[in-house]
Amino acid sequence: MKNKKLEDSFKKMMSKSLLEISDRNFEDKVMEKVDFIQSLKQKRSKNLKLSWIFLAISAVLFPVGYISVFKSLNYEFINTMGANYQSSETIFAPAFILIFAIIILLQIDNLLRLTYRTTII
């Protein structure tokens, strides 16, 4: 019985322990920042879409461009540069593929991080 009275006293006293924010414009300030975040989110979403599209395009165009440029090079031109065409192909092609793969993977990693990041600021 006495404990019940004490519990009621605690409840009554604690109901007076709520503090109030003195800043009357608190909601406005928060909403202003919320609007700003929302506009950034929309811009980011648009930029991300473009980034994915360009990444996909470059992932296709670069190898195609490389093959067509390399194949169109004149054998004699390469030989005059003091290099052997066969050895150029065996050295440059794997090196190019490796560098290209690393760049593409790094870009995919960055874009995935940005796509799944929830916070902006």
Place this chain on the structure above:
Amino acid sequence: MDDIYIRQVLQGNINSYRHLVEKYKNMVFTIARNITKADLVAEEVAQDTFLKAFQNLKGFKKKAKFSTWLYKIAVNESLRRVRKKSLKFEKLDDVKMKDEVLHMESDSIEQLHAEEQKEMIFNILNKLHASESLVLRLYYLEEMNIKEISKITGFSPSNVKVLLYRARKNFAILVNKSMSFIH
């Protein structure tokens, strides 16, 4: 009601978020003030809490109440500001929860003016350890249960019970002291 506003915000009606800010701003501020012990810092924490909640609203699982989720963010943001990893729970060996009847001069407090009462309660809660006053406020002011308080503070339910017991005891002691000083 919160669910409706949350759904509206997620559907793109950002202005509905204002209702949530209006409803919870004072409690979020109270939690932040409780931990940081500074008004200005607490206001900044309250702002950051609402911004963080807004940005993570999609990830809010409706298993818990929105208030529980929001207050958890407020606690974490406050701790980040005071550069602490978690709330402190001092484990005292001699703390045994007895079903003892605490005595508190609550009737005498009623005789004070409303503003004096508020100030006194604020000062007493300020003197208590941050985790103790936080648990008291969540339990009595927000009428949260042990499980919800446990989620917000990160303490185990049994630790919350110990903390609540200790907080009640210390609060009563401080009330009695203050009242004897006034009389």
